[in-house]
Amino acid sequence: MNDGAAATVTIVVADDHSLFREGLKELLTTVPEFSVVATACDGDQALEQVECHRPDILLLDVVMPGHSAAAVVERTRELSPMTRTVILTMHDDTALLQELLLLGAAAYLVKNMARDELVAALTTVVHSSGNVLLSVPQGTIRALDRRSPDVEAPSPRELGVLRLVAKGMTNRQIASWLHLSEATVKRHLTNLYAKLGAVSRVDAVRRADALGLLDIS
Missing domain, CATH: 3.40.50.2300 (Response regulator)
Structure with missing residues (x-):
């Protein structure tokens, strides 16, 4: 206003x-x-x-x-x-x-x-x-x-990856931070895209935030 x-x-x-x-x-x-x-x-x-x-x-x-x-x-x-x-x-x-x-x-x-x-x-x-x-x-x-029940909720690990994406980290940085392989990070993101109906990293962050799944403040 x-x-x-x-x-x-x-x-x-x-x-x-x-x-x-x-x-x-x-x-x-x-x-x-x-x-x-x-x-x-x-x-x-x-x-x-x-x-x-x-x-x-x-x-x-x-x-x-x-x-x-x-x-x-x-x-x-x-x-x-x-x-x-x-x-x-x-x-x-x-x-x-x-x-x-x-x-x-x-x-x-x-x-x-x-x-x-x-x-x-x-x-x-x-x-x-x-x-x-x-x-x-x-x-x-x-x-x-x-x-709603037909949509599988992202796992805590997947949301953890997405929070780091929201902070601007690359897949390599996320893998190092979470002690995972880059392939595992990519797999988590692929799963997130499917669960959220997202088409990109930015879209996934936006959709998860709109659903109240992220706390990135």
């Missing part, structure tokens, strides 16, 4: 449907604490506006031209770490929800929620930076819960 005489929550609204986008902007403008600083009609514009304004909240639709929602969520964390990305969508897809939360989305909301519920949700997101907010059908939550 930006500093000022009166606390103002700055928001960028990104949706490819102009009528919905402008309506949402008008709705949010009626809230004294909110300021819609920009709008975007696709993923590329959304990232441009985030970089330009560094808003408190990016209110993001899932299906838009340009960069995908996943790419926007991930890139927003790099461009403006303090910006909280809130997904507002008609899609209550469990796999999509899980992916976006792992990438750093702060909330996942469905578009059929009432005005007061949306305002309350955005206010909560700003004031509860350490939490994730969900407003989806109960069936989606149950499906998400059912998916």
Whole structure:
């Protein structure tokens, strides 16, 4: 939340449907604490506006031209770490929800929620930076819960390797530090990629951190 005489929550609204986008902007403008600083009609514009304004909240639709929602969520964390990305969508897809939360989305909301519920949700997101907010059908939550046991948790040794990766160590340095062979370190990382659904060292660290598995402070 930006500093000022009166606390103002700055928001960028990104949706490819102009009528919905402008309506949402008008709705949010009626809230004294909110300021819609920009709008975007696709993923590329959304990232441009985030970089330009560094808003408190990016209110993001899932299906838009340009960069995908996943790419926007991930890139927003790099461009403006303090910006909280809130997904507002008609899609209550469990796999999509899980992916976006792992990438750093702060909330996942469905578009059929009432005005007061949306305002309350955005206010909560700003004031509860350490939490994730969900407003989806109960069936989606149950499906998400059912998916969890299917994902094998990283072992303590694997997490130990990943913490050293997060500190910038190479495989050779990690092997020396933990008294392992480089081949063993590589095997641990391969296992981590599979368990976390990661595609790189940086991605593995980001995903594990989003799940609260790392303590790298």
